[in-house]
Amino acid sequence: MTIVASCCQNARASAASLCRSNLEHDLYNTMTDRLYYADSFLTNFDATVTDIQELSRANGQSLWRIALDRSAFYPTSGGQPYDTGRLIATARSGAELTAEIVGVEEDEGDARVWHHTSKPLLAGTPVRGEIDTARRLDHIQQHSGQHLLSAAFVQICGAPTVSFHLGEASSTIDLAIDSLTDAALQQVEALSNQVIAEDRPVAVTVASREQAEAWLAAGELRKLPPRSGDLRIVEIADFDRNACGGTHVNSTGQIGGLHLRGAEKVKQGIRVEFVCGLRAMHAARVDFHALTRTARLLSVGFRELPEAILRLQAEAKQSAKQMQILTAELAGHRAEELIRQTPIEGGVRVVRLHLTPPDAPDAAYAKLLASKLTARSERTVALLSWKASETAQEAATVIFARSSDLAFDCGTLLRETLATHGGRGGGSKDMAQGSVPSKHLETALNALNQSCSR
Numbered sequence: 001m002t003i004v005a006s007c008c009q010n011a012r013a014s015a016a017s018l019c020r021s022n023l024e025h026d027l028y029n030t031m032t033d034r035l036y037y038a039d040s041f042l043t044n045f046d047a048t049v050t051d052i053q054e055l056s057r058a059n060g061q062s063l064w065r066i067a068l069d070r071s072a073f074y075p076t077s078g079g080q081p082y083d084t085g086r087l088i089a090t091a092r093s094g095a096e097l098t099a100e101i102v103g104v105e106e107d108e109g110d111a112r113v114w115h116h117t118s119k120p121l122l123a124g125t126p127v128r129g130e131i132d133t134a135r136r137l138d139h140i141q142q143h144s145g146q147h148l149l150s151a152a153f154v155q156i157c158g159a160p161t162v163s164f165h166l167g168e169a170s171s172t173i174d175l176a177i178d179s180l181t182d183a184a185l186q187q188v189e190a191l192s193n194q195v196i197a198e199d200r201p202v203a204v205t206v207a208s209r210e211q212a213e214a215w216l217a218a219g220e221l222r223k224l225p226p227r228s229g230d231l232r233i234v235e236i237a238d239f240d241r242n243a244c245g246g247t248h249v250n251s252t253g254q255i256g257g258l259h260l261r262g263a264e265k266v267k268q269g270i271r272v273e274f275v276c277g278l279r280a281m282h283a284a285r286v287d288f289h290a291l292t293r294t295a296r297l298l299s300v301g302f303r304e305l306p307e308a309i310l311r312l313q314a315e316a317k318q319s320a321k322q323m324q325i326l327t328a329e330l331a332g333h334r335a336e337e338l339i340r341q342t343p344i345e346g347g348v349r350v351v352r353l354h355l356t357p358p359d360a361p362d363a364a365y366a367k368l369l370a371s372k373l374t375a376r377s378e379r380t381v382a383l384l385s386w387k388a389s390e391t392a393q394e395a396a397t398v399i400f401a402r403s404s405d406l407a408f409d410c411g412t413l414l415r416e417t418l419a420t421h422g423g424r425g426g427g428s429k430d431m432a433q434g435s436v437p438s439k440h441l442e443t444a445l446n447a448l449n450q451s452c453s454r
């Protein structure tokens with residue numbers, strides 16, 4: 001899901017208090033009583049279907065949206081994804097009909113919560129709602145952790161949070177700040193976990209707009225959303241006060257721990273990635289597994305991994321250097337042998353050779369061999385081709401080089417010849433490279449052979 005504005009924009013006072021004081025009477029008739037406002041851990045409830053609409057229809061299957069008079073399902077908003085679960089209706093016969101919930105959205109206009117499902121339920125149907133507990137608890141931990149983290153960033157770095165995103169594997173907040181040191185990140189993480197360990201109460205109350213504005217002026221409210229009317233206030237005792245309509249822990253201990261995973265520069269500031277609670281445990285377990293597996297492969301303890309990898313990198317660099325020297329030496333010997341085997345005929349010695357791995361690992365080797373062939377021998381032409389494999393259907397590489405005592409222009413000859421065979425290439429007078437479709441390779445090489453033998 002995409003990044004949206006901070007959760008506090010969704011702050012809305014409890015349905016019961018709002019519907020009488022701030023909203024029109026007809027709104028009161030349609031709006032959904034949001035049960036999660038009063039109890040974030042409520043995952044079973046009874047309700048009645050108040051409306052049903054067809055959202056879409058594809059391949060004979062409809063997707064419906066169902067409104068209830070009351071619901072504990074959290075709709076996607078404020079960076080937090082919707083709850084999943086099901087609505088269960090009982091027919092007169094006693095048979096149960098289960099409608100799986102595949103999306104939940106809110107209508108900002110009439111304050112209704114819509115539940116998406118492929119099973120239609122008629123208005124007036126009594127239903128039992130069941131919310132998937134693990135997903136709800138996970139969202140509560142990440143979302144409450146975000147309140148804590150945002151407050152800690154304000155306290156330690158003076159950095160306000162501008163957006164929050166709760167993702168599948170980890171969550172992020174964007175901070176309005178230009179840079180962030182590792183030391184500051186560690187301080188913020190330490191402070192957040194200290195507040196979690198202290199298990200401070202998290203209270204949800206309703207405040208008037210005037211009260212909220214007074215708090216904001218006194219620096220006692222982190223953020224105030226633009227909406228008018230009463231506001232739902234979420235307060236971590238002696239640490240943070242924020243306007244928010246989301247689901248929260250009852251005390252900070254339920255967040256279970258907060259782990260910062262990294263920070264990166266983004267357009268609007270710095271993006272900080274974090275995980276809380278059971279997700280943090282899972283992330284630590286996955287990391288530990290990867291580290292121990294890697295350490296076992298290198299036969300070191302996992303704390304010695306950085307040094308072991310630095311050693312490996314140095315060895316690999318040294319080996320590559322040696323390989324380069326040996327390859328050049330080998331190409332030199334091979335060139336000498338080829339020169340011995342190929343006589344000068346008609347005033348020119350044409351060494352024509354097709355190369356493939358492992359004999360010639362890449363086109364660069366073919367080029368190296370061509371330069372060795374033509375560097376010190378007389379009246380010599382190297383006409384080499386290279387392909388990744390004999391069966392490869394892709395274009396073949398052609399290398400065309402000559403010794404300095406010959407007069408023709410390799411670059412021009414290669415370019416013109418390959419162009420007439422559907423290929424392309426070019427180079428200098430004494431060394432040229434190009435590519436040609438495999439099916440035209442032989443005729444292109446024959447043409448080059450003829451042109452340099454004239």
Ligand SMILES: [Zn+2]
Binds near residue numbers: 143147244245247248
């Ligand atoms: Zn919140």
